[in-house]
Amino acid sequence: MAYQLIQTDITAIDNIVCPHCQHAVVDWSEEQYVQPCEHVLFIAMDLGFEYISDEFEQSMSRSVDEIHAHDDQLNMFEELTQTSYPNYLIYRSDLGAQNLSRYVGFIQV
Numbered sequence: 001m002a003y004q005l006i007q008t009d010i011t012a013i014d015n016i017v018c019p020h021c022q023h024a025v026v027d028w029s030e031e032q033y034v035q036p037c038e039h040v041l042f043i044a045m046d047l048g049f050e051y052i053s054d055e056f057e058q059s060m061s062r063s064v065d066e067i068h069a070h071d072d073q074l075n076m077f078e079e080l081t082q083t084s085y086p087n088y089l090i091y092r093s094d095l096g097a098q099n100l101s102r103y104v105g106f107i108q109v
């Protein structure tokens with residue numbers, strides 16, 4: 001398995017911090033709260049992508065445009081795990097509504 005899933009107790013209003021450089025990659029004190037550092041591969045919710053790196057998108061079986069074009073049948077977790085990307089971490093946090101999650105992908109260093 002190329003990815004490692006880490007279930008976090010981060011809530012929808014907490015910042016999400018990079019495990020490698022401690023940068024807040026989701027920072028609610030910023031107007032643009034998505035603040036990826038160089039270790040971030042993607043930031044996504046079950047409803048769609050908030051950020052994705054070019055490198056990670058190329059490793060996915062479908063492009064983000066394709067995925068969003070068919071988002072009525074979106075299984076975000078499946079899209080994020082059926083990739084050819086070698087080694088990565090997925091931090092899953094609960095959005096606290098409708099069983100939705102946010103997923104943040106980090107490279108392994």
Ligand SMILES: [Zn+2]
Pocket residue numbers: 018019020021022023037038039040
């Ligand atoms: Zn980082």
